[in-house]
Amino acid sequence: MTTWEGLLYGIGFALQPGVLVYCVLGVVLGTFVGVLPGIGAMAAISLLLPVTYYITPEAALIMLAGVYYGAQYGGAVASILMRLPGTPQSAVTALDGYPMVREGRTGVALFAAMASSFAGSVIGIAVLVMLAGWLSTAATAFGAADYAAMMILGLVAASTIGTGQFAKGFAMVTLGLLLGCVGTDVNSGVQRFTFGQTELLDGINLVALAMGLFGVAEVVANVQDPDRQGVVERIGFRRMLPAWADLRQMGWPTLRGGALGSFFGALPGTGSTLSSFLSYAMERRVARRPERFGKGAIEGVAGPESANNAAAITAFVPTLTLGIPGDPIMALMLGALVIHGIQPGPLMLEARPEMFWGLVASFGIGNLLLLILNLPLIGIWVAMLRIPFRWLYPAILVFVCLGVYSVRGLTFDIVAVAAIGLAGYLLALAAFSPALLLLGFVLGPLIETNLRRALLISRGDPMVFLERPISAVFVVATIALLLLSLWQAWRQRRNARADRREAA
Amino acid sequence: MTIDLTRRAALACAVALAALPAMAQDDWPTAPVHVFVGFPAGSSPDTLARIITEPLAQRLGQPVVVENKPGAGGVIGVQQMLTTAGDGHTFGTTINGPLTTAQRLMDSTGYDVEADIAPVTLIATSPLVLAVSSASEFEDLQGFVDAAGAEPEALAYGSVGQGSGAHLTAELFADEAGVSMLHIPFTSYAEVTTSIMGGEIDAGFMAPSAALPHVEAGNMRMLGITSAETFPQAPDVPVMAGQAGLPDDFRAELWNAFIAPAGTDPAVIERLNTELGEILADPQVQEKLLAIGWQAAPGTPADLEERIVADTEMWGAVIDRVEAGE
Numbered sequence: 001m002t003t004w005e006g007l008l009y010g011i012g013f014a015l016q017p018g019v020l021v022y023c024v025l026g027v028v029l030g031t032f033v034g035v036l037p038g039i040g041a042m043a044a045i046s047l048l049l050p051v052t053y054y055i056t057p058e059a060a061l062i063m064l065a066g067v068y069y070g071a072q073y074g075g076a077v078a079s080i081l082m083r084l085p086g087t088p089q090s091a092v093t094a095l096d097g098y099p100m101v102r103e104g105r106t107g108v109a110l111f112a113a114m115a116s117s118f119a120g121s122v123i124g125i126a127v128l129v130m131l132a133g134w135l136s137t138a139a140t141a142f143g144a145a146d147y148a149a150m151m152i153l154g155l156v157a158a159s160t161i162g163t164g165q166f167a168k169g170f171a172m173v174t175l176g177l178l179l180g181c182v183g184t185d186v187n188s189g190v191q192r193f194t195f196g197q198t199e200l201l202d203g204i205n206l207v208a209l210a211m212g213l214f215g216v217a218e219v220v221a222n223v224q225d226p227d228r229q230g231v232v233e234r235i236g237f238r239r240m241l242p243a244w245a246d247l248r249q250m251g252w253p254t255l256r257g258g259a260l261g262s263f264f265g266a267l268p269g270t271g272s273t274l275s276s277f278l279s280y281a282m283e284r285r286v287a288r289r290p291e292r293f294g295k296g297a298i299e300g301v302a303g304p305e306s307a308n309n310a311a312a313i314t315a316f317v318p319t320l321t322l323g324i325p326g327d328p329i330m331a332l333m334l335g336a337l338v339i340h341g342i343q344p345g346p347l348m349l350e351a352r353p354e355m356f357w358g359l360v361a362s363f364g365i366g367n368l369l370l371l372i373l374n375l376p377l378i379g380i381w382v383a384m385l386r387i388p389f390r391w392l393y394p395a396i397l398v399f400v401c402l403g404v405y406s407v408r409g410l411t412f413d414i415v416a417v418a419a420i421g422l423a424g425y426l427l428a429l430a431a432f433s434p435a436l437l438l439l440g441f442v443l444g445p446l447i448e449t450n451l452r453r454a455l456l457i458s459r460g461d462p463m464v465f466l467e468r469p470i471s472a473v474f475v476v477a478t479i480a481l482l483l484l485s486l487w488q489a490w491r492q493r494r495n496a497r498a499d500r501r502e503a504a
Numbered sequence: 505m506t507i508d509l510t511r512r513a514a515l516a517c518a519v520a521l522a523a524l525p526a527m528a529q530d531d532w533p534t535a536p537v538h539v540f541v542g543f544p545a546g547s548s549p550d551t552l553a554r555i556i557t558e559p560l561a562q563r564l565g566q567p568v569v570v571e572n573k574p575g576a577g578g579v580i581g582v583q584q585m586l587t588t589a590g591d592g593h594t595f596g597t598t599i600n601g602p603l604t605t606a607q608r609l610m611d612s613t614g615y616d617v618e619a620d621i622a623p624v625t626l627i628a629t630s631p632l633v634l635a636v637s638s639a640s641e642f643e644d645l646q647g648f649v650d651a652a653g654a655e656p657e658a659l660a661y662g663s664v665g666q667g668s669g670a671h672l673t674a675e676l677f678a679d680e681a682g683v684s685m686l687h688i689p690f691t692s693y694a695e696v697t698t699s700i701m702g703g704e705i706d707a708g709f710m711a712p713s714a715a716l717p718h719v720e721a722g723n724m725r726m727l728g729i730t731s732a733e734t735f736p737q738a739p740d741v742p743v744m745a746g747q748a749g750l751p752d753d754f755r756a757e758l759w760n761a762f763i764a765p766a767g768t769d770p771a772v773i774e775r776l777n778t779e780l781g782e783i784l785a786d787p788q789v790q791e792k793l794l795a796i797g798w799q800a801a802p803g804t805p806a807d808l809e810e811r812i813v814a815d816t817e818m819w820g821a822v823i824d825r826v827e828a829g830e
Contacts, residue, residue, distance in 0.1 A: 046545040046572070050554075140702040184576075186689055189609065189666025196612050198583060201576040268698060323717050324694040328544065331694070335546025339554075341795055345717025409573050410580070456688055457660055457704060 010357030026063035030070020041071040043406035057340035076113040096300030120306030121367040123258030124313030135266040136321035145454035149474035158281040176440020199412040213434035216421025253299040257306030265311030268326035272311035279307035540596040542581020544574040589765030609667040623808035624762040628798035631731035632709040649748040652683040660686040662696035662708040713797030730756040
């Protein structure tokens, strides 16, 4: 079957009423669990797993996939409206989405998120269809040294996303890296900073950290300041539409985000959280006036949303072509297939073309449905801001607790989210950026594990980072980026001095 | 009047409580049964638990709820079972780690296997296969052992973590074969597989079901299996015992067991053992288990207890050697 034949066949398959209904069910459910803070695709898919015993494996996979990428759409909504990331991936979207809400541009911010999510998904699907074969070789070509070098580049590049002082940003990244050390060290098996708590052996729960830093901290801040009611606008469809200037500003960031997300999504283990951070960092770097970021720049919404949706699509590349799940949610979906007696693996494309092409076609159909579903919903989401805070905030806290509990079913994590929330509030008071802490937390363990693994494999020879071509490219890029930053800082200071001299 | 009602209610409660132990034997189960699993939904131990609890619910006439409490290599599942224990309806399924090696590998598991766990039955066992890339020069076990023996740590192998079954099995193998290999810990078979296929590491011990799809696609080769007999899921893979200098009784298997909190009514354990034994004798159940890499292996509670003691000793000795080598 050629690509086009396969795609046509897949569209026909996915449009069958008995399949389409599960696609609709999946994306609708995904949107809602995405909106609810903390309750993500993982929890929803776990709960749906027993249901899949009773439907065909193709319909099951299409439904679960719909929940997965649908949650990316919903995640942006809570992030923009209330600075409450529905999913960890959308935490970055809050950085500029929330300021847009405060400026009274809620409709535009939500529209930008939906439109760029859709565009990112389309880019992801195009990449999946055309480059799946090439991307799957990339997945095995990347070794530990390459991952380590790539993550270090990511950390250096994204460390600039915080606004304000360098020292504060540096402190947050470092704190994030330290928190990432908690748990069992993969390389030695040593338990670090667990204080005898078995619940900490696998590290601090990412969802608890994200919800605590962003969600709980925001609720506490608002309780303390009752006048801080958001600017509520009555919007008709027209107010929701972005101006031509907004659209023009969104174009390139969306394309760049989509490309970035497509690449990172396809690498097992890196995932969409990283791609949205990197997209934000990239937009800030290429922007003509980077100081607008953090104050409601529409590029800061469009880029990351496009990136995490593209990544959610290409994350299926290693899963479908190699049978290697890139993240725990993918592993869960493969588990659903195993229950049906299907062993996912490299031969699935040949053995079950209807599954592969049907799924790919369902991505397109599902994303179109999500766009159609979400645009009218924008009005409803905006109306949510009119709910008095005394009702809204307790409800949010309940959902945060539910969401955090749903990950592992441990009350320990609820206590953790409360403690992290308090810490997050204190950090917010002192104007520290929680996004940078989250970045350090996500990247730290990946960098450490891969760096040490690479050195173990090379029997201690650090030259491995320059001998492997992929790694070498990343190392050179990292050094170039550092030099560029230093040069920019030096030039800025010289210009400032020159200005002062002229003024004097 | 109100006082009278309360008094009557209290009396009724007391009578009911007194009758409880007797009821436990005759009418058990009187409520939904909870089975704790220390791994996430969709994982292999979870799928196994769901395969056996479905028919169990039919036989007991009560719903059987699988409670996923993932973390710490399955230890959290056992802990949570013990925390909830006391209602006579709380049980668990677990892989061997939390019952045999966790006490050695963790600072504190919070439970004592001998004192706190009542064995019900072994459910199934799974051997591991030694897998290498199909692009490698290794054609059989002897060739692999020869290459590994050329110099210490000549070959690197991947496992799913320090102290995991894959790690300890590889160390046992290396010790028996008289070689030493470099251990590279990963966190999942998916990562180990990618690394083997990418040529970064040389080999890995893994569950047959994790290796088979890649073997069928021509990307990997299986050099041997750690069970005493060939495994139905991969009948062509030769048994390691007796080959390449390994002793004839070389055997290393992972297993999965049904357990209860200590203090559970012996009659209930007896009942569960009988029901599970019959469920595991069903060819359909056996086939479903085999599809995910498990071979049904029911036995008596005493058999399971014996297995726990024997494996704790065997893997403990391996851990001693690994720790001494560091």
